[in-house]
Amino acid sequence: MAKKKSDREMLQPTATGVIEGAGEIVEQNIVYTLESNYMPYAMSVILSRAIPEIDGFKPSHRKLLYTMYKKGLLTGNLTKSANIVGDTMKLNPHGDAAIYDTMVRLSRGYEALLHPFVLSKGNFGKFYSRDMAWAAPRYTEAKLEPLCNELFRDIDKDTVDFVDNYDNTMKEPTLLPVTFPSVLVNANTGIAVGMASSVCSFNLREICETTAALIRDKDHDIYSTLPAPDFSGGGQIVYNEQALRDIYETGRGSIKVRSDYTYDKANNCIDISSIAPSTTIEAIIEKVIDLVKAGKIKEIADIRDETGLNGLRITIDLKRGTDPDALMKKLYRLTPLEDSFSCNFNILIGGTPMVLGVRDLLDEWIAFRIECVRRRTHHDLRKKQEKLHLLYGLREILLDIDKAVKIVRETEQEKEV
Incomplete structure (x- = not known):
């Protein structure tokens, strides 16, 4: 029979919920804990992930596009997306799923x-449908659009700084030397810690x-040449001069966008395009189905998604005697067929997030x-000076070739030559 252990042999824990030998409990002020632990994380998300910089790109965008540029996909043939994703992981350690998601969002498809x-080939899904999933990277192909020539022009002439990647095995640019204001040409959204950008x-x-015009005249009236935003999916902006001025001047505001529609009289239906x-x-x-079930809309007989190879289309079958324009006014008011796009022009300028107006x-x-x-001009000048120095040396050699040969032979x- 086993001998019962004495009370002295049984070790009693010194504190409740503490594993003996696991470490030391340190009491800290909550302010110090937030500053030392939370703030570095927050700043990392702001500076390295979510907020676009003055070239118009987030780090994930820049790493992908630069990898494709180095692979020769600016002028070469389409290549498998999986190949691109694999090479991009040399710069972006966040995994193949995150990289491919970035590629999809930058694609034409x-x-x-x-x-x-x-430039994409294959099923890359559609931004206007949450159920239309994109194909796996092994089934799709991609390369850079011709527009990307303007992203990398003179990048090899010291126009931007380069830094080491995450494991110090290669270099990557901190910005792209874009030759047009891409920061305002394409929509960009991001959610950081304590702030967001849209x-x-x-x-x-x-x-x-x-x-x-601003380069020629800093007091140029930007409203005369930039009347309103332009969205990729189409739609009509509900013009509000004061709302646009707020966005242009402060970088914050909201724009209402309406869906486009046509009425098919022969089939008595409305097509949303x-x-x-x-x-x-x-x-x-x-939302429309919920309104019909609630009895708030009684003019609709059926609604269905007819999106296909020809693009987006939502078809609404009407009941006999329904006024299509009156129904659409009601749908604009009650459904996301008219929705708001919130603007918050929060951009990283020299590593500092700033909310700026368009000007x-x-x-x-x-x-x-x-x-x-x-920087490009300085690079070109330095190269010319180095070549000039070499030519001066060749001139001295040619003026006394025998002396030059003697020095080479005796060295x-x-x-030491």
């Missing part, structure tokens, strides 16, 4: 950007004309671009 950067897109030609960028087909259909944002981009041109080590 996804249709989220007014001016996409990735930038609406503008027409490329209008943005370039406005920027050129575009929706606001902040909603989806499924959200609209679900201030373009001024910052112009200053950034001037610095790129200055034992090559580095």
Whole structure:
């Protein structure tokens, strides 16, 4: 029979809920804990993930596009997305799923950007449908759009700084030397810790004309050349001059966007051909069905998603005698067929998040671009000076070739020549 252990042999815990030998409990002020633990995490998310910089890209965008550029996909053939994702992991350690998600959102097939950067082949889903999933990366192909020539122009001429990647095995750019204000050309949203960013897109030609006008005249009236934002999915902006002025001047505000529709008299139905960028087909259909079930809308016989190869289409079958325009006014009021796009132009400028209006944002981009041109010019000058120095040396050698040959022959080590 086993001998019962004495009370002295049985170790009693010194404190409740504490494993003996696991470590030391340290009491800290909550303020110190937040500063030492939470703040580094918050700043990492703000600076390295969620908020776009003056070149218009988040780090995940920049790493993907730069990898594709180094792979020769600016002029080469389409290549498997899985190949691109694998190489991008050398710069982005967040995993293949996150990288492929970034590629999808930058692609032409996804249709989220007014001016996409990735030319895609295969099923890349659609931004206006949450149920239309994209295919796996082994089934799709991609390369860079011709527009990307303007993202990497003169990048090899010291126009931007390069830093080590996460394991110090290769270099990557901190910014891209974009030759147009891409920060306002494509919509960009991000949620950080304690702050967020939501930038609406503008027409490329209008943005370039406005920027050129500001370079010539800093007091240029930007409303004359940049009348309103432009969204990739279409839709009509409900014009509100004061709301637009608030966005242009402060970088904050809201824009209402309405869906486009046509009435098919022969089939007595309404065809929706575009929706606001902040909603989806499924959200609209679900809301309409809920209203019909609640008895708030009685003019609709059926609603269905007919989106196909020709693009987005929501078809609403009407009951006999229904006025389509009157029904659409009611649907605009009660459903996401009219939705708001909230703007918050929060951009990282020199590592500091700033909420800027359109004019201030373009001024910052112009200053950034001037610095790129200055660095390119300095690089070209340095290369010319190095070549001139070499030519001076060759001239001295040719003036006394026998002496030069004698020095070479009598020198034992090559580095002494």
